[in-house]
Amino acid sequence: MEKLIIQGGTPLIGSVEISGSKNSSLPILAAMLLCEGKTTVANLPHLQDVTTLLELLGSLGVELSIDENRYVEADTRTIHSLATPSELVKKMRASILVLGPMVSRFGEAKVSFPGGCAIGSRPVDLHIGGMESLGAEITIENGFIKASRRGRLRGATISLPFPSVGATENIIMAASLAEGTTRIKNPALEPEIVDLANCLNVWGANIRGAGTPTILIEGVPKMNGGFFRVMPDRIETATYLAAAAATGGKVRTRHVELSNIGSVLEKFRKTGGDLTHGTDWIEIDMQGKRPKAVDFTTGPHPGFPTDMQAQFTVVNSVAMGTASVRETIFENRLMQVQELRRMGAKIDLNGNLAVVTGVPKLTGARVVASDLRASAALVIAGIAAEGETTIDEIYHVDRGYECFEEKLHKLGAKITRLPD
Ligand code: UD1
Numbered sequence: 001m002e003k004l005i006i007q008g009g010t011p012l013i014g015s016v017e018i019s020g021s022k023n024s025s026l027p028i029l030a031a032m033l034l035c036e037g038k039t040t041v042a043n044l045p046h047l048q049d050v051t052t053l054l055e056l057l058g059s060l061g062v063e064l065s066i067d068e069n070r071y072v073e074a075d076t077r078t079i080h081s082l083a084t085p086s087e088l089v090k091k092m093r094a095s096i097l098v099l100g101p102m103v104s105r106f107g108e109a110k111v112s113f114p115g116g117c118a119i120g121s122r123p124v125d126l127h128i129g130g131m132e133s134l135g136a137e138i139t140i141e142n143g144f145i146k147a148s149r150r151g152r153l154r155g156a157t158i159s160l161p162f163p164s165v166g167a168t169e170n171i172i173m174a175a176s177l178a179e180g181t182t183r184i185k186n187p188a189l190e191p192e193i194v195d196l197a198n199c200l201n202v203w204g205a206n207i208r209g210a211g212t213p214t215i216l217i218e219g220v221p222k223m224n225g226g227f228f229r230v231m232p233d234r235i236e237t238a239t240y241l242a243a244a245a246a247t248g249g250k251v252r253t254r255h256v257e258l259s260n261i262g263s264v265l266e267k268f269r270k271t272g273g274d275l276t277h278g279t280d281w282i283e284i285d286m287q288g289k290r291p292k293a294v295d296f297t298t299g300p301h302p303g304f305p306t307d308m309q310a311q312f313t314v315v316n317s318v319a320m321g322t323a324s325v326r327e328t329i330f331e332n333r334l335m336q337v338q339e340l341r342r343m344g345a346k347i348d349l350n351g352n353l354a355v356v357t358g359v360p361k362l363t364g365a366r367v368v369a370s371d372l373r374a375s376a377a378l379v380i381a382g383i384a385a386e387g388e389t390t391i392d393e394i395y396h397v398d399r400g401y402e403c404f405e406e407k408l409h410k411l412g413a414k415i416t417r418l419p420d
Contacts, residue, residue, distance in 0.1 A: 003407070004391045007414035008364055008380035011249035011288065014275045015281075018237050019045040019402040022228040023307075024195040026094040027169040028230060031196065032074040033101035034177055035203050035225035038169050040073045042229040045402040049092050049396075056088045056095055060102075079106070086112035086143070092399075096124055096145075096166060100174030103136050103147040110146050126160060126167035133158045133180065134174055138309045155180030155219055163188040167304040168215070176205040176217040176339045179348055187215045190301040191234060191260040234260040235307045236401060237282065238268075239376050242311040243408070244284045245271050245291045246318050246384040251411060252283040262332065263304050264312075270294045271315060293321035293358050298329050310336045310377035317345040319358035327352045337372035339367040343381055343389065363408050364389040372400045379404070383413045 019042035030053065032039045033169035044050055054072070058064055061080035065073050082102055089095040093114040114124065128138050128145065134153040140145045155178050158171060168188040173196075174181035187193065189211055197210030204223035209215045237256045244251035245268060258277055265282070270274055271291035273284040293316050298306040306329035316323045317340055327333045334354050337347050342365040346357040364387030369375035375397040382389030394417070397404055405415050 001393050001420050003418050003420075004379065004382070004394045005416045005418060006364070006379065006389045006391070008362075008382050008387060008389060009357060010288075010383065010412050010414060011247040012244050012251050012408070012411040012413060013249050015252035015254055016141055016240050016411060017042075018232045018240075018253050021045070021192060021195065021233040022047055022049055022400050023165070023235070024052055024192045024230050026052050027097050027173070027192070027196045028199050028228065029057065030101055031173050031200055031203070032057065032225075033076055033098060034105050034173060034200070034352050035076060035223045037225035038075050039203060039225035040071050040075055040227045042069070042071045042227070044053070044070065044072055044230055045233065046070070047402055048399045049094065052088055052092045053094065053226065056084055056098065059085050059088065081104055082108045083110040084112065089114050094166065096127055097170055097173070099145065099147060100125060100131060100170035100371065102148055103131060104174040104177040106154050108148050108328065112144050114198045126162065126164045127170045130158055130167055130171040131174060134171070134178055136174070140276070153178035155182040155217070157183040157185065157380050159185040160187060165190050165192065170192055172197060172200065172210075172215065172217060173208060175217040175219060176207065177221070178217075178222065180219055180305035182217040184215040186213065186218070188300060189213075191231065191257070195231045202226050202228050204418075231260070232257045233391040235305065237261060238264045238305075238308050239380075239401070241268055241282065241284045242308070242315050243380045243411070245273055245286055245315045245385060245386035246380050248286045248290060250283070250285040250287075250409070252281055254281045256280055256282055258282060258291075263302055264308055267294050267296055267304065267312065290358070290360070291315050291319045293323035293356065295323045295325070297326040300329070301316035306330060307334060308372050309333060309393050310373045311380055313337070313347075313354060313356060314377045314381045314384065316356040316358060317347065317381065318360070318362060322357045324354060325356060335370040336377045337376075339370075340380055340381055342367055344387055361386050363387055366390045366392070368392045369394055369396045372396045376401060376404075379408070379415070383408070383415070
């Protein structure tokens with residue numbers, strides 16, 4: 001397995017261009033399956049998860065092409081299979097997002113139970129329940145979810161017991177081609193949901209209220225497709241701000257969408273960093289100082305994103321003072337804590353509550369990356385630490401950060417990837 005070697009102790013300084021959103025790209029790629037005409041998507045990040053979903057679409061027979069601008073064009077007229085290969089689905093939980101579009105448009109889907117990050121049990125009951133509410137018949141056999149329908153799916157009112165991001169996306173996509181009106185109550189409010197709805201509307205759907213407590217979808221008989229540009233990645237943006245905060249640096253993130261990261265910015269402000277912004281950039285300047293410790297609890301949007309918990313825990317690890325970090329979305333998402341302790345972090349762990357007492361300096365160590373965001377956190381810790389850090393199993397980071405080492409390198413990090 002490849003590893004990263006980091007010589008720490010350098011503040012990150014400079015500017016970094018933010019890529020397209022991973023979590024927006026994945027449902028938008030799945031949504032290509034809904035369209036009869038050609039669809040073109042711009043600003044897709046070059047990431048392992050995106051490649052996996054493109055491979056999955058290709059395995060169904062979707063004709064895909066990429067031009068010199070990295071615009072991806074899809075033509076679904078060549079589809080010859082409605083069963084997804086389990087080796088691709090196991091690589092990534094978001095593969096479940098093809099279920100809704102496939103059963104809604106083609107009347108059938110066979111998707112194996114998904115894999116992905118090891119951050120909790122992550123069931124898919126809300127996805128399955130949503131499809132059933134729209135009239136799909138679902139059976140579970142030998143580790144596969146089989147969905148079918150008689151006639152078109154039918155619009156329904158669906159109240160989600162928890163605002164699951166993926167289930168909201170699957171239901172929106174399936175309902176777009178259903179007969180009649182679908183109301184989703186208590187949907188996820190994440191910006192990626194709004195981006196997906198905007199995209200589907202451009203491609204011919206009729207969706208209102210994305211980003212509000214009720215989403216209304218008037219089913220349409222067909223969608224023609226078109227062009228859509230994926231929004232910037234808010235988690236990547238905040239990850240670079242966290243890297244600046246933890247190293248006492250000054251980093252400007254460019255090509256960002258400010259309105260999407262309010263709750264995180266509020267926490268960055270409390271670190272004592274000087275935050276400034278323009279229409280499409282945000283900058284944090286720590287003026288060489290250690291951050292102040294900041295309490296936070298993760299929650300569904302507009303709460304603090306669970307995808308930033310690990311990185312912000314590192315900021316607290318080198319902060320002045322003590323802060324509590326509570327994870328409420330996933331039951332096993334404080335796995336980076338054990339590795340951070342190897343680097344000298346002072347963290348008491350009690351279930352999903354971590355109490356972090358900042359130390360002036362972490363020290364380099366050999367650590368193992370356990371999932372995507374934990375890997376990013378360890379990289380930040382390695383850059384902030386004194387001495388050398390080796391991070392094993394770094395492949396996780398390629399699932400979610402485009403050109404991570406190159407971008408960090410440009411900001412002054414001393415970071416090298418070594419083959420196994
Ligand atoms: C998405 C994001 C992921 C982020 C998460 C929460 C993508 C590709 N991934 O994941 O980066 O961390 O939102 O913001 O967009 N749950 C159920 N039953 C279900 C579905 C979910 O119990 O059917 C539970 C999960 O186990 C978890 C919680 O709901 O505890 C949140 O999951 P969900 O919002 O669905 O996250 P994902 O869509 O998987």
